[in-house]
Amino acid sequence: MDLFNSALGENITFVRPAYFIIRGFIGIPNIKYYYVFLFFVYVISVLGNTAVMAVIYLDHNLRTPKYVAVFNLAFVDLFGSSALVPKLIDIFLFEHDYIPYNDCLTFMFFCFICLSMQALNLVALSYDRLVAIIFPLHYQVKVTHRFMFSLIGSFWVFVVAVTLIAVGLLTRLSFCKSVVINSYFCDHGQVYKLACNDKTPNTVIGNLLPVLILWLPLAFILLSYLYIGYALSKVSTFRERLKAFKTCTAHLSLVTIYFLPILITFTMSANIHPNARIINLSLSSVFPPMLNPIIYVLQTQEIKVSVKKILKFKMHTKLQK
Template sequence: MTSLGSSISANTTFIRPASFYINGLYNIPHAKYYYVFLCFVYAVTVLGNSFIMCTIYLVRSLHTGKYIAVFNLAVSDLCGSSALIPKLVDMFLFENQYISYEACLLNMFFVLFFMTLQSLTLLVLAYDRVIAICFPLRYNAIVTKAAMTMMIGVTWICSVAIIALLVALITRLSFCRSTTVDSYFCDHGPIYILACNDKSVSYVMAVLCFAVLACLPMLLIIVSYLCIGIALLKVSQGIERLKAMKTCTSHLILVAIFYLPFFSINMLSLTSSIKANDRMINSALTQTIPPMLNPIIYTLKTEEVMQAIKILYKQAKVAALQGMTQYFKWFDTFCSLLYYDKV
């Protein structure tokens, strides 16, 4: 560890480590099989989210406010997994568990930033469903592309500002004892508790972030679905009610697979009823499985996306046939020229 030579107080030397040691999943039996599974998860995540992003970009019927939010969710899923899984596999599969101080803070920022973005994007999609069901006649006037772009922009700005402040507070801490991080990435909590100077500000900020970026969006999503439920009770026809409920199924599944494991692991951690290794494995799955499943759920459960995929398939088929036709024309011309030369 290296001393900066500056003082926090008259009797305390500020110490910033050259690197941290990520202890994480190293002592878990058969951990390498888990890393192979993570590689599979990452490959599916990249392919699935890239596919849904390309579909939304290429099909003009999906250029709507709702699918701007879906596109943003795919971006946050893809980038969040890219910030976490490759480095995790590199650290533990290849026993490269030391990470420099600056790289650790960057890893912390990007992982937490994209998790925050996922949470806030799910809230934006809940708002979209509330307007669609509670105010169907005004939906196109309220949920415009400009309005949704502005909302997504606000989620990015808020996420960057809050997470940057959370990470910046780590630079105020002095690490004069251990630099071994009991997590599978440069997680905020396991790092700030290692500090040997006053860490109360980091603790308060962590609690506020958890409340504002996780609990509040979940609470607002619950309220939004209470409003949707009340609106559906007023619908007299059962068929119309069922149709309206089907438009919410994709979003409800995304909310369930993102928030329920996340809150379950945090609650169990607070009660100390879960082992450290089990907690880390479950937390890692909580962060890596939802980004893989989101594009699959939106593809299978959303009729608009399925129709868009069919359109792309037909366009690709036509383009392939045209390409083959052009190829045979060139081949026929080439053969004719050869025959002409021989004659």
């Protein structure tokens, strides 16, 4: 982090607060029930994503490139929920809203990495569906384990690098006025807007981040499905089109759950109350990790078969004992 500061000169004095105060959800009646609700959402997220990771690990038939991406999504969901929800409950339910400066930046770093990786992981899965439907005969050649590991690995490197820059640039800011963050976590935008010195680099990266980790991934996903829809329109029979489209339903459900609340919040932000905006964004952060494993278990035939096989094996083992 000192690298950002040394480039600005040695004689600059930075006013860094000992702590920030996170004050989201102000003036909402019975809001404590919402935090209890988030706790149950978190428990389901942990159980569901752990189960999906375990099923993929235990069943060798699921160790395909597609399920490398599904495993990574479950890991990111588990990691992201664990980074965000326990701290959110601690801050608001137990009223520990004073968060030290360094802890706030660390909290922001891990939350942003996980939220960004969720979107990019959906890009990897959309590419998998695109190749599977458009180039079915070349799928085994184009989507290999090496390719999927390289793609997901490059996404991780990209997200960590971009988040490091965004968080690192915050260390050059002076906070000589308010230290109250009106959000449900240490939000990058809310933090840099509190600064009283030049925050142009932070504004630039703050405007660039949504483009890189939200709008470009969404644009790629939408274009890939437009291409898939065009290709399926050329298929002769309705039954074949339906069969091909069914392989995309799980992924489309994940895309809708992740992007739709964010799109609604951003497009209607001028017309909704700040508390409603915070609740919508908090739900868009905690709901996808809970629903993703449920959707994949219910809508993906391979995982349903694998779960039944594992349960039958355990029942058979118990009966033998």
